[in-house]
Amino acid sequence: xxxxxxxxxxxxxxxxxxxxxxxxxxxxxxxxxxxxxxxxxxxxxxxxxxxxxxxxxxxxxxxxxxxxxxxxxxxxxxxxxxxxxxxxxxxxxxxxxxxxxxxxxxxxxxxxxxxxx
Amino acid sequence: xxxxxxxxxxxxxxxxxxxxxxxxxxxxxxxxxxxxxxxxxxxxxxxxxxxxxxxxxxxxxxxxxxxxxxxxxxxxxxxxxxxxxxxxxxxxxxxxxxxxxxxxxxxxxx
Numbered sequence: 001x002x003x004x005x006x007x008x009x010x011x012x013x014x015x016x017x018x019x020x021x022x023x024x025x026x027x028x029x030x031x032x033x034x035x036x037x038x039x040x041x042x043x044x045x046x047x048x049x050x051x052x053x054x055x056x057x058x059x060x061x062x063x064x065x066x067x068x069x070x071x072x073x074x075x076x077x078x079x080x081x082x083x084x085x086x087x088x089x090x091x092x093x094x095x096x097x098x099x100x101x102x103x104x105x106x107x108x109x110x111x112x113x114x115x116x117x
Numbered sequence: 118x119x120x121x122x123x124x125x126x127x128x129x130x131x132x133x134x135x136x137x138x139x140x141x142x143x144x145x146x147x148x149x150x151x152x153x154x155x156x157x158x159x160x161x162x163x164x165x166x167x168x169x170x171x172x173x174x175x176x177x178x179x180x181x182x183x184x185x186x187x188x189x190x191x192x193x194x195x196x197x198x199x200x201x202x203x204x205x206x207x208x209x210x211x212x213x214x215x216x217x218x219x220x221x222x223x224x225x226x227x
Contacts, residue, residue, distance in 0.1 A: 045214045
């Protein structure tokens with residue numbers, strides 16, 4: 001596709017429910033990232049996938065958060081037992097070739113706004 | 118722990134004026150990015166700065182990098198209303214994990 005796409009654009013859920021957020025990266029991009037943007041914490045790195053390597057999960061805030069990337073393309077971020085502090089905009093990004101100058105710019109999707117009531 | 122600090126956080130200026138946004142970071146990195154975010158929108162890549170002394174320009178925006186001072190600047194020349202947005206700098210921590218500054222909300226008044 002032309003850019004990174006994410007769905008849904010908005011998600012309202014009740015505390016304690018599980019949610020799944022989807023990201024479709026730019027075709028051909030090998031790396032995929034999830035970030036979270038909230039008023040209190042700004043933009044935070046969550047998780048990074050590169051090719052077939054094990055993901056870098058160092059930014060996940062708790063074990064309620066998990067993500068997978070199937071077939072090296074689409075990714076799903078799952079939040080279990082949502083809490084009100086999980087409310088934020090979840091942004092996905094992809095890059096063509098991390099570490100390669102000129103090819104490693106991260107392009108961001110429109111985000112999913114998650115509201116936990 | 119890498120920290121990235123921008124200043125100012127809020128900037129209101131008149132059209133036609135010049136101003137500079139500063140981005141300081143705490144540890145060595147070889148990549149610095151500038152992004153723009155419009156209200157309710159995602160992040161748009163503006164510049165990638167890869168080496169000490171790098172300077173890039175696009176229209177009325179110019180970005181520079183001083184890796185020794187751990188400082189990047191985003192200079193706005195003869196501002197126009199369309200440049201109103203929030204601007205973020207981001208530093209590559211490792212393996213492409215970006216650490217973002219707090220953002221500078223720029224408002225340009227006619």
